[in-house]
Amino acid sequence: MILKKLEIRKDKLGDGSYGAKRANHNHQGVDYLVQEGESIFSPEPGTLIRYSYPYESDHNYKGLLFKGNSGTEYKFFYVIPTLLIGQTVAQGKIIATAQAISKKYGSAMKDHIHVEVRKNNNLLDPAKFFITKNKFPILLTAIVFMAGLLSLTNNKNGRL
DSSP states (O other), X not given: OOSSSOOBOEETTEEOSTTOBOSSSBOXXXXXXXXXXXXXXXXXXXXXXXXXXXXXXXXXXXXEEEEETTSOEEEEESEEEOSOTTXXXXXXXXXXXXXXXXXXXXXXXXXXXXXXXXXXTEEXXXXXXXXOXXXXXXXXXXXXXXXXXXXXXXXXXXXX
């Protein structure tokens, strides 16, 4: 879990879901709501590879590239890294704190971190790694569980 609570940003300035339409491209990550200073945790054991700057002309906003031991790469924007480049950490350790992106765009944009996930240079949907409250994995699990219960109760042989 990278945050204590995962909720995807939806506000007047856009939808933070993976693949959401942008002016000339689709969103390549997921924007998770945060509060300024909130801790960001390592998604798996791994190493801080490099720092980044989401805005070439504004280095007030920072990011980082974290590579997990599985080879999966995680890019985080609008965070202040708490690790040194090359430093390794266990899963669940603090790797950054959230910045207030609303200070750049105003209150119409909710504070969030941007997360991208890549495996073997292929861009992946971060929501598939992190269950969110407004995505379908929790509902899908409940449906599969209920379907299993129904099949057990409808068993004509009376056996489990």
